[in-house]
Amino acid sequence: MPAERTLRLQHGSRIEALCLLGTRIAADVYGAAPAGAVSFGVKHTEGVSVEVARRGQEEAEPSQGGGARWPLAEGTVLRFSMSQASAELNDNKVTVSFYAEGGQPINQTGVFLTGVGISLDVDADRDGVVEKNNPNKASWSWGPEGHGAILLVGCDKESPFTPASDGDNGRAFSKEDLQDMSRMVLRTEGPQRLPRGYEIVLHVPVSDADKVGVFYMQNPFFGQRYVHVLGQRKLYHTVQYTGGAAELEFFVEGLCFPDDSFSGLVSIHVSLLESPSEGIPHTPIFTDTVVFRVAPWIMTPNTLAPVNLFVCSMKDNYLFIKEIKELVDKAGCELKACFGYINRGDRWLQDEIEFGYTHAPHRSFPVVLDSPRDRGLEQFPIKELLRFRMLMASPAACYKLFREKQKEGQGEATMFKGYTGLDTKRVTINKVLANDILVQQNQYVQRCIDWNRDVLKKELGLTEEDIIDLPALFKLDKQGKAVPYFPNMVTMIILAKDLGIPKPFGPVTGGECCLERRARCLLEPLGLRCRFLEEVASYHGSLGEVRCGTNVQRQPFAFKWWHLVP
Numbered sequence: 001m002p003a004e005r006t007l008r009l010q011h012g013s014r015i016e017a018l019c020l021l022g023t024r025i026a027a028d029v030y031g032a033a034p035a036g037a038v039s040f041g042v043k044h045t046e047g048v049s050v051e052v053a054r055r056g057q058e059e060a061e062p063s064q065g066g067g068a069r070w071p072l073a074e075g076t077v078l079r080f081s082m083s084q085a086s087a088e089l090n091d092n093k094v095t096v097s098f099y100a101e102g103g104q105p106i107n108q109t110g111v112f113l114t115g116v117g118i119s120l121d122v123d124a125d126r127d128g129v130v131e132k133n134n135p136n137k138a139s140w141s142w143g144p145e146g147h148g149a150i151l152l153v154g155c156d157k158e159s160p161f162t163p164a165s166d167g168d169n170g171r172a173f174s175k176e177d178l179q180d181m182s183r184m185v186l187r188t189e190g191p192q193r194l195p196r197g198y199e200i201v202l203h204v205p206v207s208d209a210d211k212v213g214v215f216y217m218q219n220p221f222f223g224q225r226y227v228h229v230l231g232q233r234k235l236y237h238t239v240q241y242t243g244g245a246a247e248l249e250f251f252v253e254g255l256c257f258p259d260d261s262f263s264g265l266v267s268i269h270v271s272l273l274e275s276p277s278e279g280i281p282h283t284p285i286f287t288d289t290v291v292f293r294v295a296p297w298i299m300t301p302n303t304l305a306p307v308n309l310f311v312c313s314m315k316d317n318y319l320f321i322k323e324i325k326e327l328v329d330k331a332g333c334e335l336k337a338c339f340g341y342i343n344r345g346d347r348w349l350q351d352e353i354e355f356g357y358t359h360a361p362h363r364s365f366p367v368v369l370d371s372p373r374d375r376g377l378e379q380f381p382i383k384e385l386l387r388f389r390m391l392m393a394s395p396a397a398c399y400k401l402f403r404e405k406q407k408e409g410q411g412e413a414t415m416f417k418g419y420t421g422l423d424t425k426r427v428t429i430n431k432v433l434a435n436d437i438l439v440q441q442n443q444y445v446q447r448c449i450d451w452n453r454d455v456l457k458k459e460l461g462l463t464e465e466d467i468i469d470l471p472a473l474f475k476l477d478k479q480g481k482a483v484p485y486f487p488n489m490v491t492m493i494i495l496a497k498d499l500g501i502p503k504p505f506g507p508v509t510g511g512e513c514c515l516e517r518r519a520r521c522l523l524e525p526l527g528l529r530c531r532f533l534e535e536v537a538s539y540h541g542s543l544g545e546v547r548c549g550t551n552v553q554r555q556p557f558a559f560k561w562w563h564l565v566p
Helices: 175-179 318-331 395-407 429-434 436-460 514-526
Strands: 004-007 014-020 024-028 039-044 048-053 061-063 069-071 077-082 092-099 105-121 149-151 182-189 198-203 212-218 225-230 236-239 246-254 265-274 283-294 306-312 334-338 353-360 363-370 390-394 467-471 474-476 482-484 493-495 498-502 529-533 550-554
Touching: 014 077, 014 265, 014 283, 039 048, 048 092, 077 092, 077 105, 105 265, 105 283, 149 182, 149 246, 182 198, 198 225, 212 265, 225 236, 246 283, 306 318, 306 493, 318 334, 318 493, 318 498, 318 529, 353 550, 390 395, 390 436, 395 429, 395 436, 395 467, 395 514, 429 436, 436 474, 436 482, 467 514, 493 550, 514 529
Parallel strands: 004 024, 014 105, 149 283, 306 334, 390 467, 498 529
Antiparallel strands: 024 077, 039 069, 039 092, 048 061, 048 077, 092 105, 105 182, 182 246, 198 236, 198 265, 212 225, 212 246, 265 283, 306 550, 353 363, 474 482, 493 498
């Protein structure tokens, strides 16, 4: 049913009213009748449709504007509407005539109508076109057959000279800024001016003001200027009515990604306000609403193809960069060396930033988040699409391997042979197995890993066959934190089929590190290529590994996130 508002009629008077296209005006005929009236008739101009609704009748009777009359009875209501906008003020009319028992006319009441069309529109069907009055523009649904407009968070910087990211500065500097935003069109049609006492206002709820921003382009032909009209501290904006058939184009951006406190849905409204007389506050008589969902930040897992590998260039990792350059060349992606971050530690790439992307029907771009470990952001890789193996560090697997080598007579094989001055002790397989304190510490670590293992299996729908246990050992520091006893092979980087694995410098048996050999046996049958990188001096000695000093930008999913069915 279209929106409906009530108009109070009074016999012997003429009133003026604004009629919104697609809405109805209801008027109580019985309450407006003069004393002695027993029937009424209705006349109206061609631009108006009138129905007579009487109590007890299932359907209203259409009025043809001729000489038909209806008996007056309590609960009799007129409903009139307009389907075309007015060219001038008060150019349409409805006249109600009241009659006495013998058919003599007693009095009349008249309504002069001005038809105005107002529609706030967005790309509700996600095809890149802002169609007029899409019936689904005020709701949002998931799935391939779903609907609803989408916003991107303005978190990039079109210019390196701006002090903040686009979404933080409340300003739009160029057309490039607008390309990240979603279009919203306010369509109006009607006479050259609105009747006195009416105005059109765009507004957002207080709860959404810090989540959405709206811009309007002024003077599109004479020096464009992008004006911030809604969002943050601006809750409403009075729209200049231009008359005739007009389209005012707005640009909308998200200001924050969805998280556990924000569902991602935001709404924007346009209201027609009416003030019955000067000094009386305006009240809304019509509101149109559109709904957007802010596109999520999507983490790209290491199952996706790499595009760029970022590494921090420091004075003590030149050998590591040389080795990783060979790995990158083989994987077919680009190496990007970052400078100037020496004072922030060797692990800033992984601990402080995380690569992902955001995607709307009109645009997609990579997004780097700060401190992702503190955000608790929801990830989308989908259960029906899970096709991966999970690597876990396993002290139990390491002790099992070392016992096998001990039984083969390799107990005196030495670990850490490749270390450069970081460990001068001669550590053998026999000494590791005989170290009761180390054994107890790793039993504790294994119990912690197993607890996480059960959680991951349940949440990701994995079986034991999906998990690969790579040999690892740990030791507890004074705070009880587990640190790697030798470089942890799990903290590798994955570039498609090429793996950059921390070189563990394990016991050499048969001319090869037995830890490397075990990793190859587990991973190469899966079609993966293993390359072990020397990173002891540059990373492991500072409690970091290969993955801590690198980060990978990857190709986005081919799957559109809005096609997801939660």
